[in-house]
Amino acid sequence: MxxxxxxxxxxxxxxxxxxxxxxxxxxxxxxxxxxxxxxxxxxxxxxxxxxxxxxxxxxxxxxPQAKETPALDIDFDVEILYEDEDVLVINKPSGLTVHPAPSVKEATLVDWLKHKGIRLSTISGEERHGIVHRLDKGTSGTMVVAKNNEAHEFLSSQLQDKSMGRYYLAVINPPLKDDFTTIEQNISRSSHNRLKMACAQGSKSKYAKTTFKVLSLSNDEKYQFIACKLFTGRTHQIRVHLESLNRHIIGDHIYALSPKIEKSERILLHAYMIYFYHPTSKEKVSFVAPLDDVMKTYIDKKFDMEQINEVMDTDNIISSFSANT
The missing domain is CATH 3.10.290.10 (RNA-binding S4 domain)
Structure with missing residues (x-):
């Protein structure tokens, strides 16, 4: 009715x-x-x-009435970094898909949100669940979810004007040559592999900009721990821009040249920190998501952890990018 x-x-x-x-x-x-x-x-x-x-x-x-679809059963939990009446900030685990799709058979983040009672509906009857932005299935880390339509509109506008953003951490090989590397190359769907995106020009490509900051070199000098700052939000952007430099994230089975050489249970890419303006207070807030055990264990084996803990200081990362951009 x-x-x-x-x-x-x-x-x-x-x-x-x-x-x-x-x-x-x-x-x-x-x-x-x-x-x-x-x-x-x-x-x-x-x-x-x-x-x-x-x-x-x-x-x-x-x-029209909102279209509600039943939630799939879930056998996982998601770490909540912060929650109030307007927003939910989570640390998405690696391996969890954000949105349902015909090709996705397992429960998604949206199913988890439904179980939590977060069901927004638009005036046109479409059901949505507060998803403002997304992360690839293999990528872990910070995500903000809106808990009402007003918060959703406010946060979505920040994606457009770039007042919301994230800093990512990754383990790559081979090492980058410079302390800072900025890539400005358009991205579109790969003409050779529909699973991949690629740097390309043309009417269907979209402008993309990423800056990479070297944080630490591994003990054997074959790998690097880096921070990444996105200025645009294109699909697979970090991975595509690294591939344009012949660099790859450990555990990336789509873009890595030889994934069998260096095995990892997951792609070692993590959305470490998110910042945005709160919908109600209008104050700038930021949240940090700790690394999961798989990523921590890998880094512990390859790097000097004392140095890693030092370079992971968020103030250090933010000030480094601010001074360079």
């Missing part, structure tokens, strides 16, 4: 602008309502969100 609301035009303007002011949602959400056939002017279904309204015209909106 739909929730029906009626409005009367009190000012000649575009339909999407009018409904945005009445409903308190974004124009994109209003456009989705129109696309789904839920908006009527004088009982006639609207097909364009930009149609011009006349004074005293009657507008009817039939808000």
């Amino acid at each position: 739909s929730d029906i609301k009626n409005y009367i035009c009190d000012n000649e303007q575009r339909l999407d602008a009018f409904l945005t002011s009445k409903i308190g949602q974004t124009r994109s959400q209003v456009a989705m309502l129109v696309k789904n056939g839920a908006v009527f002017i004088e009982d006639k279904k609207v097909t364009r969100p930009g149609v011009k309204l006349k004074l005293d015209q009657q507008i009817r909106v039939e808000f």
